[in-house]
Amino acid sequence: MADIVLPDTLRPADGRFGSGPTKVRQESVAALAAAAPRLLGTSHRRPAVKAQVRRLTDGLRAFFALPEDHEIALGNGGATLVWDAAVHGLIRRRSAHAVFGEFSAKFADGVRAAPFLDDPVVAESAPGTHPVLAGVDGVDLYALTHCETSTGVAMPVARPEGAAGDALVAVDATSAAGGLPFDPRDADVYYFSPQKAFASEGGLFVALLSPAAVARLDEVAASGRYVPPMLDLRIALDNTRKDQTYNTPAIATVFLMAEQLDWLNQRGGLAWAVKDCAAKAGHVYDWAGARDWATPFVADPAQRSAVVCTVDLDPAVSADRLTAVLRDNGIVDIEAYRKLGRNQIRIGVFPAVDPADVERLTGAIDYVVAAL
Numbered sequence: 001m002a003d004i005v006l007p008d009t010l011r012p013a014d015g016r017f018g019s020g021p022t023k024v025r026q027e028s029v030a031a032l033a034a035a036a037p038r039l040l041g042t043s044h045r046r047p048a049v050k051a052q053v054r055r056l057t058d059g060l061r062a063f064f065a066l067p068e069d070h071e072i073a074l075g076n077g078g079a080t081l082v083w084d085a086a087v088h089g090l091i092r093r094r095s096a097h098a099v100f101g102e103f104s105a106k107f108a109d110g111v112r113a114a115p116f117l118d119d120p121v122v123a124e125s126a127p128g129t130h131p132v133l134a135g136v137d138g139v140d141l142y143a144l145t146h147c148e149t150s151t152g153v154a155m156p157v158a159r160p161e162g163a164a165g166d167a168l169v170a171v172d173a174t175s176a177a178g179g180l181p182f183d184p185r186d187a188d189v190y191y192f193s194p195q196k197a198f199a200s201e202g203g204l205f206v207a208l209l210s211p212a213a214v215a216r217l218d219e220v221a222a223s224g225r226y227v228p229p230m231l232d233l234r235i236a237l238d239n240t241r242k243d244q245t246y247n248t249p250a251i252a253t254v255f256l257m258a259e260q261l262d263w264l265n266q267r268g269g270l271a272w273a274v275k276d277c278a279a280k281a282g283h284v285y286d287w288a289g290a291r292d293w294a295t296p297f298v299a300d301p302a303q304r305s306a307v308v309c310t311v312d313l314d315p316a317v318s319a320d321r322l323t324a325v326l327r328d329n330g331i332v333d334i335e336a337y338r339k340l341g342r343n344q345i346r347i348g349v350f351p352a353v354d355p356a357d358v359e360r361l362t363g364a365i366d367y368v369v370a371a372l
């Protein structure tokens with residue numbers, strides 16, 4: 001199968017179409033290399049690195065048009081850490097979760113395992129769809145997932161109907177943030193990692209916090225519950241206010257994310273990114289819809305993600321063979337999420353991905369399928 005060689009016209013200039021980690025722009029890497037002698041390997045408590053943390057948080061404030069009274073907590077551990085931080089420091093007694101894939105299920109499992117919390121309320125739906133969360137008496141935190149990266153389903157960020165006035169809305173926006181529409185007033189905690197739409201490396205988490213979320217952190221800590229310092233978002237917040245992190249961060253991750261935020265903001269910020277991703281995803285879904293051997297996995301167009309596009313293939317076209325041939329030709333990471341167990345491809349069309357490369361990619365897939 002290594003014999004199938006793509007013609008040059010069908011070779012994307014950059015072959016990275018993963019859903020996380022995602023393409024890191026080479027221009028950002030070059031900027032990092034230029035800054036490195038004065039940055040990498042220097043103290044994260046000194047001005048050179050603190051200025052980069054500040055550039056990152058200023059960039060986020062501008063990108064999301066964050067209201068004055070919302071804050072940013074930055075720390076090590078990635079979005080996965082925020083689930084544990086929420087279990088320990090944000091949920092008063094009982095949470096409710098929209099579960100529709102691997103990532104949303106993991107957070108609900110973490111809550112279920114915590115002996116000091118009630119069992120969570122779970123609204124679940126089949127892979128390829130999302131459930132609707134309604135208000136439930138006694139629930140003090142609603143957990144949404146803006147884009148379920150394992151299936152390519154996106155759900156709107158909105159406060160559940162009937163939710164108590166002081167209930168929080170916490171949104172796992174790890175792949176969505178930076179590519180899907182979002183108004184900061186619709187969530188109390190909007191958290192994500194840098195290695196998806198923000199085209200950086202992994203390791204850090206970012207949590208955008210409303211005043212109600214900050215008040216809840218104080219309330220839970222004051223209740224006497226033990227909150228391990230690494231999971232204490234108040235400590236992360238205190239440090240971020242001082243342009244640093246609680247413990248040592250990967251400085252390259254901070255720099256690359258700040259660089260990407262500048263790039264995004266120069267282009268028009270979130271509004272530009274939303275339009276750009278929607279156009280690229282539209283191309284992928286239209287292309288799949290027009291092939292008799294391909295179908296968008298998410299049946300309802302309103303639930304299709306504009307950053308992670310999942311496409312089912314006819315059993316006659318092996319996704320394993322297709323992705324192996326593409327990998328030999330430099331096109332990587334369009335394999336489906338393993339545990340989903342489908343004959344599927346998954347294409348990340350984050351802001352850093354060039355629209356022309358998405359068109360070359362679908363052309364390349366046509367070419368390989370014809371040749372197989």
Ligand SMILES: *Cc1c(COP(=O)(O)O)cnc(C)c1O
Nearest residue numbers: 020078079080103149174175193
């Ligand atoms: C990638 C991803 C995560 C995990 O992010 P880490 O940085 O590896 O912790 C969590 N949730 C969603 C929706 C994701 O896409």
